[in-house]
Amino acid sequence: MTTVSDREHWAKPIRKLRVSDAPPQAINLLNVDGQQIISPLQGFGQMWQKTYRIRMPGLSMTAKQVMDIWKAEFPKFQPSASRFYPPMSGVEPGKVIFIDLDLPPAPGMPNVIPVSSGVMVLYADDEMFTVMTPEGFPVAGWNTFSVHEEDGCLVAQIQSLDRSTDPIYELGTLFLGGARRQEQNWFYVLEHVSARFGIKGQVQMHKELVDPRWQWSEAKNVWKNAVFRTILYRVAAPVRWVRRVFDKRTLERGS
């Protein structure tokens, strides 16, 4: 039995992401438009499920009310090195949230490595939503953001089920502080969601290694690595500028 509302919660079937309403702040569509979305099954690295939770005692709102605000103000809860650009219409199934990240090359170093990409909203209802990553994104899989009531107390939760997309990302995850950075990111988000409602809470994390294997058959994902493509895109900016000027002058001469 599938009701109409069931269908409305899910993104419509697609083969590749097509972007028509990118926010102007998003740097580029390079790593989103035309890319397939990938589940944890299509990634390379070890598969982890990590659950982050924060209790918000004394908050007299419904889970839906909290989730409405979380969706509406989603970018505000992110740390400064993670800039999220949801579409004007908001967090809705099938829509793309653009992301610009600045990553450090190693723990303790400044965030100087840019990544421009995005995620697709796979599922959204009144109390949760899930985003799924495209090819080239640092992880393959999804994150679910939810609010529920537990023993009379609202709990905000983020659960990730993913693995590094390619061997380069896995190297960064295991040995260059990538996993720690990801965890700190979601701690930050939950602390700021809770603070939004005037509650200073403590985030709890539970992590489980779902699959310890590397999927060498997916090592080819490295060709779509969003970090490399973003860096190349930026390095090539002067070339694109010169070409634009050249094309403009050619047009002017012709007319």
Next chain:
Amino acid sequence: MARANVTVTVRKAGDSVSVLDVKGEVTAFAENALMDAYTQATSDNARVIVLNFNGLEYMNSSGIGLLVTLLIRANRQKQRLLTYGLSEHYRNIFELTRLNEAIGIYSTEAEALAAA
């Protein structure tokens, strides 16, 4: 707080095949029911696990996540995971999430058992 609204029963359909009849809602709250049923099927030496979704009423993205973890467990035990009884809508969801690339999808139990 929402609670599990699902039952999963196990029945043998051959020496090495177990069918898990899923009835109700597959959400995060279905984890215990689904994993307990899987454990029972594995203890019965099943090499092929067939999920019967004829009684599926609802599944959200957490439910899809549960199926991924179930699939990984099965793969690590060198078991195959098959399904039948999915509505067109949920077949589309399996394609969208690319679960169809790893879980065999069939229309009927007879077809699934023939492929087992």
